Amino acid sequence: MLASEILSALLEHLWLVSISVGAAIAISAPVAVVLTGRAHLRRWTLGVVNVIQTIPSLALFGFLIPIPFIGGVGKRTTIIALTLYALLPILRNAVVGIMGVDAGVRESALAMGMTRTQILMKVELPLAFPTILAGVRIATVATIGTATIAAAIGGGGLGTFVFRGIAMADSKVILAGAIPAAVMAIAADEVLGWFERRVSFLS
Amino acid sequence: MSRLVEFRHVNFRIGTRTILEDVCLEVEEGETVVLLGRSGSGKTTLLKTVNRIVEPTGGSVWFEGKATSEWDAIQLRRRIGYVIQDAGLFPHNTVEQNVGLVPRLEGWGPARIEIRVRELLKMAGLAQEIYGTRYPRELSGGERQRVGIARALAADPPLLLLDEPFAALDPVTRYEMQQEFLRLRDSLKKTALFVTHDIREALLLGTRIALLKDGRLEIVARASEFESASTPEARAFLATLETHAGK
Numbered sequence: 019m020l021a022s023e024i025l026s027a028l029l030e031h032l033w034l035v036s037i038s039v040g041a042a043i044a045i046s047a048p049v050a051v052v053l054t055g056r057a058h059l060r061r062w063t064l065g066v067v068n069v070i071q072t073i074p075s076l077a078l079f080g081f082l083i084p085i086p087f088i089g090g091v092g093k094r095t096t097i098i099a100l101t102l103y104a105l106l107p108i109l110r111n112a113v114v115g116i117m118g119v120d121a122g123v124r125e126s127a128l129a130m131g132m133t134r135t136q137i138l139m140k141v142e143l144p145l146a147f148p149t150i151l152a153g154v155r156i157a158t159v160a161t162i163g164t165a166t167i168a169a170a171i172g173g174g175g176l177g178t179f180v181f182r183g184i185a186m187a188d189s190k191v192i193l194a195g196a197i198p199a200a201v202m203a204i205a206a207d208e209v210l211g212w213f214e215r216r217v218s219f220l221s
Numbered sequence: 222m223s224r225l226v227e228f229r230h231v232n233f234r235i236g237t238r239t240i241l242e243d244v245c246l247e248v249e250e251g252e253t254v255v256l257l258g259r260s261g262s263g264k265t266t267l268l269k270t271v272n273r274i275v276e277p278t279g280g281s282v283w284f285e286g287k288a289t290s291e292w293d294a295i296q297l298r299r300r301i302g303y304v305i306q307d308a309g310l311f312p313h314n315t316v317e318q319n320v321g322l323v324p325r326l327e328g329w330g331p332a333r334i335e336i337r338v339r340e341l342l343k344m345a346g347l348a349q350e351i352y353g354t355r356y357p358r359e360l361s362g363g364e365r366q367r368v369g370i371a372r373a374l375a376a377d378p379p380l381l382l383l384d385e386p387f388a389a390l391d392p393v394t395r396y397e398m399q400q401e402f403l404r405l406r407d408s409l410k411k412t413a414l415f416v417t418h419d420i421r422e423a424l425l426l427g428t429r430i431a432l433l434k435d436g437r438l439e440i441v442a443r444a445s446e447f448e449s450a451s452t453p454e455a456r457a458f459l460a461t462l463e464t465h466a467g468k
Contacts (some may be wrong), residue, residue, distance in 0.1 A: 126309030
């Protein structure tokens with residue numbers, strides 16, 4: 019039945035997005051912490067991540083296919099590509115958030131006798147959290163959209179219907195993929211936006 | 222009385238720029254030494270060498286009879302209260318959490334922290350029922366500075382460092398906070414190093430005044446003697462008093 023097929027594609031889509039955004043967060047967090055103290059390295063890293071962002075998604079998927087170990091056709095390649103795209107907003111916002119902590123607050127944390135780790139965990143990260151979350155939100159919404167293209171390299175998800183519909187010249191099948199993807203993007207935006215407003219009230 | 226802080230030929234350079242040059246100064250227990258100077262005179266840098274926010278490039282600073290370089294920086298800082306201009310409170314913590322910060326870092330039990338926080342808020346003139354659970358952004362500038370002072374006093378440090386703590390306050394609140402500072406200092410018998418560019422504040426609060434000019438100590442005098450000082454920078458500062466008195 020089509021309905022159950024859409025549901026399983028939707029769950030698959032959600033899974034692809036969660037894994038990719040999760041991986042991007044896991045990579046960005048330690049990298050951002052290292053980058054805040056190093057201006058030179060920061061410019062270079064953000065530059066590289068920026069360039070990745072400018073590669074058209076279909077082209078990036080294509081580039082990854084022939085690369086051994088990480089490439090090929092399927093979910094692994096999809097997740098790697100989506101993770102690369104999610105890096106920029108998350109990493110950039112994390113760096114901006116941590117660096118945006120008031121100098122007086124940081125100085126008094128140091129002067130109260132907090133260690134580097136305590137300053138990071140108890141001052142910098144909590145204060146940067148709303149900004150970091152805003153980056154995660156942008157990345158999530160964008161990834162939900164980009165993930166539909168993943169079907170082109172066998173990534174699965176809601177994009178499967180979109181590509182099938184194009185091949186069949188049947189707009190109903192295209193919409194069966196496009197509408198749930200759009201709804202998912204709006205829902206993710208709302209939920210993360212609500213969460214973001216809650217935590218920014220705290221700081 | 223014994224010597225709590227001692228600056229021995231302290232130098233600080235960034236590249237070729239000299240920020241502090243050959244500063245020698247002793248601070249006895251119970252004194253309030255005011256570091257007076259214009260912006261860029263090096264007074265804040267000198268203050269920060271005491272708790273090693275700044276490490277001198279030459280000479281040494283001594284605290285409780287031991288060179289600060291011999292101290293563990295974290296232990297040193299927890300024995301020295303620090304108050305800065307906008308208080309530097311943690312915006313994501315309540316007043317109670319801010320005040321209890323150092324005791325928490327020192328691993329005190331919750332009950333002991335609670336008692337101490339109550340005591341400190343009372344001392345700082347803040348009603349705990351009203352202010353305890355507020356966040357810094359819900360306070361006025363003067364209230365924030367009261368919290369800042371309470372936080373600095375939390376672990377009962379023998380020394381307080383204050384970096385223009387009242388400079389951003391309106392004149393009336395500033396005056397009230399200066400009186401409050403005198404009251405606290407005299408009742409708690411704390412030693413203090415106090416940075417300011419305001420000669421009135423220096424004369425009001427300091428037992429001694431150390432005047433800095435371009436990174437050098439120009440003169441160190443008891444507050445009562447400072448008004449008759451004859452060095453050029455001292456005259457320049459004193460002149461700002463005369464223009465008012467002459468009117």
